[in-house]
Amino acid sequence: MRVHSFHSHLALFYHDNDDCPFGQTIKPLSRRPGKAGLGLCMLCRKLDKEDEDANSSMVHEAQLED
Numbered sequence: 001m002r003v004h005s006f007h008s009h010l011a012l013f014y015h016d017n018d019d020c021p022f023g024q025t026i027k028p029l030s031r032r033p034g035k036a037g038l039g040l041c042m043l044c045r046k047l048d049k050e051d052e053d054a055n056s057s058m059v060h061e062a063q064l065e066d
């Protein structure tokens, strides 16, 4: 699921998806909020896309019911 952006103070990328295994390796104490000018993690980008696809297919199904 998509969440607010966070990063590790050591990281090269920020994360914004709580399904990301890389983001999950960041200990809570090492988490910093925001993007800090970093690039988005590739896996988060993929997970975000899958979330968007899932959401849009739900919208599509809802539209079909109308």
Ligand SMILES: [Zn+2]
Binding pocket: 014, 015, 016, 017, 020, 021, 022, 023, 041, 042, 043, 044, 045
């Ligand atoms: Zn990530």
